Amino acid sequence: MLKRLTGVACGLLLSLLTSIAAAEVVVVVSADNALDSLSRAQLSDLYLGRSVSLPNGESLTPIDQSDRSPAHEQFYQEYLGRSPAQIKSHWSRLIFTGRGQPPRSVSDSQAVADVVSDDRTAIGYIDSNQVPVDNTLRVLDIE
Amino acid sequence: MDPSVLFAIVTLVVLAILWSVTFNLIARERAAADRAAAALTVDVANTYEAQVVRALREIDQTLKLVRYDLRRQSPEESLQDLADRGLLPPALLFTVVVADDNGDTLAANQDITAEERISPDTRRRALQSASMVVGKPQQHPDGDETLYFARRFERENNRHGLVMLMVDASYFVSGYDPSALGEQGVLGIVGTDGVFRARRSGDTVSVGEQIDYDSWVMDDLEGEAEVQLNRWDNTRRYTIAREMYQYPLAIVVGLSEREQMAGAVEARRVYLWRSAGASVLLIAILGLLGWLSWRLQKERSRVLEERIEHARRVEYLAFHDSLTELPNRAFFSRLLTQEMLQARRYHRSFALLFLDLDRFKTINDSLGHEAGDDLLKEIAARLNRSVRDSDIVARLGGDEFVVLLPEIRVSSEVAPVAEKILSAAARPFTLVGQEFRVTVSIGVTLFPKDGDDEQTLMKNADVAMYHAKEQGKNNFQFYSDELNTNSLERLSLESSLRNALEHDQFRLYYQAKRDMATGQVTGMEALLRWEHPELGIIFPMQFIPLAEENGLIIPIGRWVFRTACQQNVAWQKEGFPALSMAINLSARQFIDEHLLDDITLALEETGMDPRLLEVEITESMVMHDMQQTIKILESLKQMGVRVAIDDFGTGYSSLSHLKQFPVDTIKIDGSFIHDLVRSTENQGLTKAIIAVGRSLGLRVVAEGVETVGQYDCLRGYACDEFQGFYGNEPLPAEQFAQMVRQQEK
Numbered sequence: 023m024l025k026r027l028t029g030v031a032c033g034l035l036l037s038l039l040t041s042i043a044a045a046e047v048v049v050v051v052s053a054d055n056a057l058d059s060l061s062r063a064q065l066s067d068l069y070l071g072r073s074v075s076l077p078n079g080e081s082l083t084p085i086d087q088s089d090r091s092p093a094h095e096q097f098y099q100e101y102l103g104r105s106p107a108q109i110k111s112h113w114s115r116l117i118f119t120g121r122g123q124p125p126r127s128v129s130d131s132q133a134v135a136d137v138v139s140d141d142r143t144a145i146g147y148i149d150s151n152q153v154p155v156d157n158t159l160r161v162l163d164i165e
Numbered sequence: 166m167d168p169s170v171l172f173a174i175v176t177l178v179v180l181a182i183l184w185s186v187t188f189n190l191i192a193r194e195r196a197a198a199d200r201a202a203a204a205l206t207v208d209v210a211n212t213y214e215a216q217v218v219r220a221l222r223e224i225d226q227t228l229k230l231v232r233y234d235l236r237r238q239s240p241e242e243s244l245q246d247l248a249d250r251g252l253l254p255p256a257l258l259f260t261v262v263v264a265d266d267n268g269d270t271l272a273a274n275q276d277i278t279a280e281e282r283i284s285p286d287t288r289r290r291a292l293q294s295a296s297m298v299v300g301k302p303q304q305h306p307d308g309d310e311t312l313y314f315a316r317r318f319e320r321e322n323n324r325h326g327l328v329m330l331m332v333d334a335s336y337f338v339s340g341y342d343p344s345a346l347g348e349q350g351v352l353g354i355v356g357t358d359g360v361f362r363a364r365r366s367g368d369t370v371s372v373g374e375q376i377d378y379d380s381w382v383m384d385d386l387e388g389e390a391e392v393q394l395n396r397w398d399n400t401r402r403y404t405i406a407r408e409m410y411q412y413p414l415a416i417v418v419g420l421s422e423r424e425q426m427a428g429a430v431e432a433r434r435v436y437l438w439r440s441a442g443a444s445v446l447l448i449a450i451l452g453l454l455g456w457l458s459w460r461l462q463k464e465r466s467r468v469l470e471e472r473i474e475h476a477r478r479v480e481y482l483a484f485h486d487s488l489t490e491l492p493n494r495a496f497f498s499r500l501l502t503q504e505m506l507q508a509r510r511y512h513r514s515f516a517l518l519f520l521d522l523d524r525f526k527t528i529n530d531s532l533g534h535e536a537g538d539d540l541l542k543e544i545a546a547r548l549n550r551s552v553r554d555s556d557i558v559a560r561l562g563g564d565e566f567v568v569l570l571p572e573i574r575v576s577s578e579v580a581p582v583a584e585k586i587l588s589a590a591a592r593p594f595t596l597v598g599q600e601f602r603v604t605v606s607i608g609v610t611l612f613p614k615d616g617d618d619e620q621t622l623m624k625n626a627d628v629a630m631y632h633a634k635e636q637g638k639n640n641f642q643f644y645s646d647e648l649n650t651n652s653l654e655r656l657s658l659e660s661s662l663r664n665a666l667e668h669d670q671f672r673l674y675y676q677a678k679r680d681m682a683t684g685q686v687t688g689m690e691a692l693l694r695w696e697h698p699e700l701g702i703i704f705p706m707q708f709i710p711l712a713e714e715n716g717l718i719i720p721i722g723r724w725v726f727r728t729a730c731q732q733n734v735a736w737q738k739e740g741f742p743a744l745s746m747a748i749n750l751s752a753r754q755f756i757d758e759h760l761l762d763d764i765t766l767a768l769e770e771t772g773m774d775p776r777l778l779e780v781e782i783t784e785s786m787v788m789h790d791m792q793q794t795i796k797i798l799e800s801l802k803q804m805g806v807r808v809a810i811d812d813f814g815t816g817y818s819s820l821s822h823l824k825q826f827p828v829d830t831i832k833i834d835g836s837f838i839h840d841l842v843r844s845t846e847n848q849g850l851t852k853a854i855i856a857v858g859r860s861l862g863l864r865v866v867a868e869g870v871e872t873v874g875q876y877d878c879l880r881g882y883a884c885d886e887f888q889g890f891y892g893n894e895p896l897p898a899e900q901f902a903q904m905v906r907q908q909e910k
Contacts, residue, residue, distance in 0.1 A: 086257075088256060088275075089257055090275070090276075109257075110257060110258065110333075111335075111339065113255065113257055113258060114258055114333065114335065114336045114339040115339040115340060117254075117255065117258065117336075118216060118220055118336055118337070118339045118340050119216055119339075119340045120216065120219060123255065124255045124257050124258075126251065127255065127256055127257060
């Protein structure tokens with residue numbers, strides 16, 4: 023009996039750990055980029071289409087993932103505090119009123135990693151569990 | 166104008182202005198809000214239309230771009246290629262699909278499920294149309310309403326395919342700006358088929374309602390916004406529904422009337438409240454002012470009334486006697502003059518009655534002025550009650566009254582009135598708790614017979630009145646010319662009385678008092694006579710009232726005492742028996758504070774034996790102030806002086822009072838004796854008086870005994886002494902002495 027309970031508990035703990043591991047979304051830039059941190063507000067501005075000026079005077083081009091990718095929801099929820107529906111509504115209004123276009127969207131984390139590693143000015147987010155952060159990428163500290 | 170009316174009118178006018186301005190402002194505010202809302206609606210509509218047109222154009226451009234690209238490569242390659250080049254709209258919102266004529270997907274930039282596929286109806290229309298078709302809203306499994314935009318394209322084998330773009334219906338209303346449209350505004354697009362493709366109010370997006378497109382949508386670009394009832398949600402809005410030229414759609418823009426007018430409604434509320442407040446304040450202020458002015462006016466009129474009342478009072482007082490409320494001398498003079506004018510004009514005559522109270526001075530002096538005033542008031546009231554209302558009663562001053570009887574034809578008409586006055590005045594009075602009788606003497610003159618001017622008429626009435634007094638008072642006398650002569654005598658009497666003492670014109674006569682049993686002289690009563698150089702002997706009743714009036718009674722009284730005492734002493738020295746000397750005191754003398762001193766002085770100066778001196782006072786004199794009387798009488802007693810009550814029986818005092826007074830003698834009044842023989846009533850009274858006197862140990866003296874019958878009668882009653890012509894008339898000192906000497910022989 024005790025053995026069975028222990029088994030169930032171990033199983034629950036394991037599944038919790040894996041789910042946490044599955045939600046490991048990080049913000050990355052090219053390893054060539056000197057930038058190592060961004061504020062949450064700056065990140066938010068970048069992904070909501072507002073212009074952001076960085077201390078070194080360089081600009082960043084945000085890369086998004088398709089809203090069908092799990093990382094999409096996790097990223098917006100975790101870093102911007104907004105639901106995908108809110109994000110959709112936001113861009114819907116901006117596009118309709120002609121005030122802006124959403125970031126370029128790619129299918130998944132791997133595609134993001136590919137784009138970012140090739141482009142010094144690109145910034146993106148990836149699920150670090152799916153795509154390992156290699157030496158072509160640098161994970162940004164989001165303060 | 167009455168101030169209250171004035172204030173009311175001012176209030177109403179100001180209120181009318183205030184409220185007309187208020188309603189005008191409200192109307193203006195509303196009109197401004199209305200114009201602003203309409204203008205805003207047009208602005209929003211213009212902006213929205215431009216946005217919708219651009220959005221549709223972008224969609225159409227995409228469809229055309231894909232259709233063009235499909236000519237050179239397969240759908241899959243084409244969409245991938247265009248996506249890579251960034252030529253497709255963002256996949257986040259827009260799904261681009263290429264399908265065959267059955268609707269089966271040939272390629273898509275995002276996977277779509279079977280439920281998401283274009284509806285057969287839209288597909289059919291798109292295949293038949295050469296231009297872009299806008300599908301009716303389709304609901305997705307996740308609940309989102311989506312719209313299909315489709316264009317057909319040529320495929321091989323003369324078959325058609327469709328290039329389609331799918332987007333959330335909410336995209337077309339995502340420009341909804343609450344700051345302009347509020348929570349109840351509306352933004353939407355509607356197909357020419359009357360079906361809403363998208364509609365948003367606040368945060369609520371809906372699709373699909375059917376409206377009557379033709380009657381509702383204008384194709385006028387400059388259309389004004391009108392307030393309409395939007396039937397789909399029963400809200401009144403400034404609404405613009407405008408058809409777009411290139412596309413089978415119309416835009417709908419509406420601003421909620423309630424929201425747009427909220428400011429105006431609030432302003433209206435504020436204006437109304439302010440005006441109401443201002444009205445209340447105004448009414449309060451003007452009401453207060455009105456009230457104050459009303460008070461002021463009232464106060465003024467009150468002060469005015471008081472002044473008028475005061476003036477009336479002053480006039481009344483000027484013409485009326487304050488004590489009796491009767492017209493005074495001045496007013497009466499006026500009335501008399503008027504009456505004379507009237508009488509002369511209409512050849513009438515009238516009577517003037519001049520009244521004087523008998524003995525008033527005595528009452529005033531002995532009882533005090535207050536009692537005298539009460540008496541005058543009562544007399545005035547009685548006079549008024551005794552005459553007709555048309556007759557005039559006035560008080561000339563002091564105890565003098567006049568009565569004017571208008572329209573008297575003959576003198577006999579006056580008599581009943583005069584009689585009535587006499588009897589009214591003679592009824593008893595109660596003063597300071599005691600009963601009194603007062604009588605009046607009346608002199609009557611007739612106008613114009615006895616005088617045709619005021620002065621003569623009044624003077625002659627006065628003369629007649631004095632005549633009445635001389636006739637024993639309590640009667641009335643008509644004026645006659647003979648009286649006037651006597652009156653002149655009276656006037657000279659008054660002036661010569663003042664000189665009488667200096668010129669030694671007074672004489673004392675002595676009347677013997679005899680013992681009833683023996684007929685012997687026991688004493689005498691000293692009687693004053695005035696030997697006037699021209700008028701001869703004048704009796705006291707003619708000048709004593711005058712002397713009491715002018716105060717000469719005091720020195721005259723002293724003279725009487727001294728002379729009588731000297732005479733008595735002289736006779737005693739001559740060897741006469743111990744004859745008593747009786748001296749009368751007048752009322753005024755009796756209350757004089759120096760009376761006792763004067764008597765003491767006279768006794769000391771002459772050396773007379775006080776036991777031989779007897780003072781006679783009347784019954785009415787002792788009754789005025791009993792305490793004072795007893796005090797005086799006791800002092801006299803201590804001095805050894807005897808006291809007699811004169812005229813006993815005429816006053817109103819009870820016999821029982823008698824024993825309280827330390828008197829020695831009572832003298833029965835001559836009026837009882839006069840009718841003694843005939844009147845059994847007088848006999849009874851006389852007997853009773855004698856009996857009481859004896860029982861109290863007093864000597865009883867009968868006065869005025871004139872006949873043998875009276876003498877016998879009194880003798881029978883055992884009266885002590887008597888006086889009168891039967892005994893002896895008053896004689897000068899020398900003759901009296903001879904009479905005594907003869908008796909003694």
